[in-house]
Amino acid sequence: MHSLEITNVTKKFETPKKDPFIAVNDVSFTIEQGKIHGLLGPNGAGKSTLISMISAMQRPDAGTILVDGASVTEHPTEVKQMLGVVPQEIVVEMAFTVEEVLYYFAGMYGVPEHERGARIREVLTELDLIDKLKDRARNLSGGMKRRLMIAKAILHKPKFLILDEPTAGVDVSLRQKIWALVRRLNAEGTTILFTTHYLEEAEQLCESITLIDHGRVIKNGKLKDIQQEFSKNAIHFELFDRCVPHLDGVTEVGSDYEFPMTDLGRDMTALTTHYKGNIKTIRSESASLEQIFLKLTNNSNV
Ligand SMILES: Nc1ncnc2c1ncn2[C@@H]1O[C@H](COP(=O)(O)OP(=O)(O)O)[C@@H](O)[C@H]1O
Numbered sequence: 001m002h003s004l005e006i007t008n009v010t011k012k013f014e015t016p017k018k019d020p021f022i023a024v025n026d027v028s029f030t031i032e033q034g035k036i037h038g039l040l041g042p043n044g045a046g047k048s049t050l051i052s053m054i055s056a057m058q059r060p061d062a063g064t065i066l067v068d069g070a071s072v073t074e075h076p077t078e079v080k081q082m083l084g085v086v087p088q089e090i091v092v093e094m095a096f097t098v099e100e101v102l103y104y105f106a107g108m109y110g111v112p113e114h115e116r117g118a119r120i121r122e123v124l125t126e127l128d129l130i131d132k133l134k135d136r137a138r139n140l141s142g143g144m145k146r147r148l149m150i151a152k153a154i155l156h157k158p159k160f161l162i163l164d165e166p167t168a169g170v171d172v173s174l175r176q177k178i179w180a181l182v183r184r185l186n187a188e189g190t191t192i193l194f195t196t197h198y199l200e201e202a203e204q205l206c207e208s209i210t211l212i213d214h215g216r217v218i219k220n221g222k223l224k225d226i227q228q229e230f231s232k233n234a235i236h237f238e239l240f241d242r243c244v245p246h247l248d249g250v251t252e253v254g255s256d257y258e259f260p261m262t263d264l265g266r267d268m269t270a271l272t273t274h275y276k277g278n279i280k281t282i283r284s285e286s287a288s289l290e291q292i293f294l295k296l297t298n299n300s301n302v
């Protein structure tokens with residue numbers, strides 16, 4: 001079964017102008033259970049709006065969203081129990097202590113009372129925040145507040161964790177902690193959806209991605225397949241001796257030669273058979289997610 005099934009979802013916002021603004025436009029994609037899926041797109045693409053609809057905070061104007069087969073609009077309470085959501089903006093209950101905040105959320109998400117204390121300690125230890133148990137939320141640093149928000153989202157061991165730009169503006173060490181946590185939770189079976197501006201992060205963490213721009217899906221699928229589709233499909237090589245008869249299709253590019261690739265194995269064999277020991281270096285190109293992203297969104301504001 002799919003953890004998430006989004007079908008033809010649209011969200012419009014009223015504007016002072018005549019036409020409403022379409023923030024999410026006929027979006028469809030699915031996430032298989034147990035996967036880490038990246039939702040990528042430039043600022044204003046519609047990522048957070050989509051997440052707020054998955055987490056039943058806003059209703060779609062059209063389309064359906066199923067979490068573990070349950071409709072978000074028909075069974076919002078059931079869906080909320082299955083989800084852990086870390087929103088993009090930091091929202092913490094400033095006047096309360098870390099322990100009080102987490103106690104409240106553990107109750108709200110149905111963690112049995114006798115387990116709450118131990119579970120809170122476990123999560124805070126993992127997030128390196130256990131020393132702050134009795135501190136007021138308002139006195140935490142930005143990075144600590146973000147960790148508190150993650151703690152709130154994972155207390156009830158959700159089946160499906162959604163993180164909206166969890167690593168934007170955090171330092172390298174916290175970023176790595178968050179990655180490690182995402183990997184561990186996923187290894188334990190949690191399905192993960194996260195949005196990010198760091199394309200390297202998506203390359204590190206996820207198997208599949210959905211790329212959206214101006215509210216529309218512009219690419220969706222396995223990261224490997226997308227990279228392959230966008231790789232230049234060319235083999236580049238250098239020769240020791242350049243004054244030799246060339247194989248059909250070979251062109252000179254600077255000091256390199258380029259050969260259009262259709263089948264890596266077969267084409268490599270053709271080249272090495274033709275040039276034999278004359279080949280100094282040889283490589284095939286694979287596009288980085290960053291190149292793909294820029295090409296597809298035509299947007300340098302990543
Ligand atoms: N409540 C709202 N009212 C009007 N416009 C909104 C509202 N929420 C988001 N938008 C607009 O929808 C677009 C998508 O926003 P958002 O989902 O936050 O993008 P992202 O998270 O990808 O940066 C933006 O142009 C934003 O200004």
Ligand SMILES: [Mg+2]
Pocket residue numbers: 047048049088164
């Ligand atoms: Mg956003």
